[in-house]
Amino acid sequence: MYGGGYIFDEPNGKQLREEQLHDDPEKLAAFEDRIARGEKIEPGDWMPAEYRRQLIRLIEQHAHSEIIGALPEGTWITRAPGFKRKLALIAKVQxxxxxxxxxxxxxxxxxxSREAMINDLLSGKSKYSNVFNYPAKTWADVTVIGFLIDAAAIVNQVANAKGSYGPYCRALERICYEESFHLKQGHDAFIELATGTPEQKAMLQDALNRWWQPIMHFFGPPDKTSQHSEKLMQWKVKMASNDEMRNQFLDSYVPKIWELGLTLPDPLLRKNTATGRWEYSDPDWNEFFRVINGGGPCNAERLQVRKWAEEEGRWVRKALMNPAERRSLPVA
Amino acid sequence: MSNESLDPRVNRLKLGDPSAVIKVEEGENWNVYEVFHQEKRGAHHEHVGCVHAPDPQLALVFAKEQFARRKKCVNLWVVRSADILAFDVEDEDMFANNLEKNYRDASGFKVMEKINKFKQSK
Incomplete structure (x- = not known):
């Protein structure tokens, strides 16, 4: 989960046009025809350099987000209230x-290579979803993550699963199946707090207030400010715009929050019945960029924990290493 | 920023300098194995994905954890990705079946017409 829309927002328009000049126009036309026919691209296929570059970026950052995303939730395994919640949280983190x-x-x-991706994560070169730079302070935070962050991720992943790259689609199919359990267990824990004691309800409302802005940030900057690449849409790398996905998320989940008597910290939030679109206050995008560039409350801790795991795990990997093995690429 | 984590286990690790450079060497994450999953006895083994492992035995252990922890599974196969021999995907056109090939197909043989004709001729 957690492949946020932000990953497309680096200004790459210029580079795209430049690199495209080097692609064989005949092969490019055949490639684009294949995608237009709804066929998938497989690893051995010819593909434009920019398609490969953008896909590596997208899938790699999605992968990092899954790994880093397990950290704030893993924090709560030992403190999850009750045996069933603990089992569910262990299963989700796994x-x-x-x-x-x-x-x-x-x-x-x-x-x-996987090693190159891990190194780029550890050095800070490669990003992961911004929401995981915030702490899970209480159990209510875990339920907000399990319900709403997973819900947002599902909106994104269901869209991406219809993309053009076969191996990514196959991975997402399996991921979406498991995410449906994450969403349901999160919704269940969320409802339990929302319908519980006044203290439980207050704890949930507090977590919701703190998480609302990161959730609004999740799908990335608004379409009007982000550099759009029609090419990425045509190549079915990006399947929906940031605002389209945000609107779809609000449409599905705001009613599920309001029906439990909870509020959201945005006085302008409402569905425009004439347009069918949701209206909301623009979240603070300067804060988004500050956090994504390392200024969030948990950026340092997340990477330190990953570095610790790599360093402390190295002797195990080395002890098991078979010197006769030669690395090979996955086939599919 | 305070170095205090909300996770007591993280605090016990006494994490080092956040700016320290940690580099994973190429090959440190082992080799790649393709995994084939059999859902029930009598079914084909189907390709479901890959795992990284130092040898085939551990590849099986990791494959069980990764591909058989929820849905039904009765058996798994693993094989080194490098040992899979496949046609080049760009040669896909050699599978194109434009020729008339109903002589290979049950639908290419109409026996009832002949039987009826035979019966009528009697």
């Missing part, structure tokens, strides 16, 4: 790590 593996694998088929 799934997220598994999703990271599936996605790293899909990115590897495009030629970037």
């Amino acid at each position: 799934d997220e790590i598994g999703h990271g593996q599936l996605l790293y694998n899909a990115a590897e088929t495009l030629g970037k």
Whole structure:
């Protein structure tokens, strides 16, 4: 989960046109015809350099988000209230790590090694979804993440699963299946707090107030400010605009929050019945960019924990290493 | 920024300098194995994905964890990705079936017409 729309917002329009000049026009036309016919692209196929570059970026950052996303939730495994919640949280965290593996694998088929991806994460060169730079302060935070962040991720992933790259689509199919359990268990825990004691309800409302802005940030900057690439849409790398996905999320989930008697910290939030679109106050995008560039409350801790795991796990990987093995690329 | 985590286990790790450079060497994450999953006895093994592992035995262990932790599974196969021999995807056109090939197909043989003709002729 957690492949946020932000990953397309680096200004790459210029580079796209430049690199395209080097693509064989005949092969490019055949490639674009194949996508237009709704066929998938597979690892051995010819593909434009920019398609490969953008897909590696998208899938790699999606993978990092799964791995880093398991950290704030993992924090709560020992403190989850009750045996069933603990089992569900362990299962969810394991799934997220598994999703990271599936996605790293899909990115590897495009030629970037797993080691190179991990190094780019550790050095800060490669990003992950911004929401995980915020702390899960209480159990209510975990239920907000499990319900609403997973819901937002599903909106994004269901769209991406219809994309053009076969290995990514296959990974997402499996991921979406498991995410439906994450969403349901999150919704269940969320409802339990919302319909519980006044203290439980207050704790949930407080978590919701703190998470609302990161959730609004989740799909990335508004369409009017972000650099759009029609090419990425045509190539079915990007399947829907940031605002379209945000609107779809609000349409499905705001009613599910309001029906429980909870409020959202945005006085302008409402559905325009004439247009069918949701209206809301623009979240603070300067804050979004400040956090994504390392200024968030948890950026340092997340990377430190990952570095610790790589360093402390190294002797195990080395001890198991078979010197006769030669690395190979995944086939599909 | 305070170095205090909300996770007591993270605090116990006494994490090092956040700007420290950690580099994973190429090959450190082992080799890649393709995984085939059999859902029930009598079914084909179907390709479901890959795992990284140092040898085939551990690839099986990781495959069980990754691909058989929820849905039904009775058996798994693993094979080194490098040992899969496949046609080049760009040669897809060699599978094109434009020729008339109903002589290979049950629908290419109409026996009832002949039987009826035979019966009528009697």
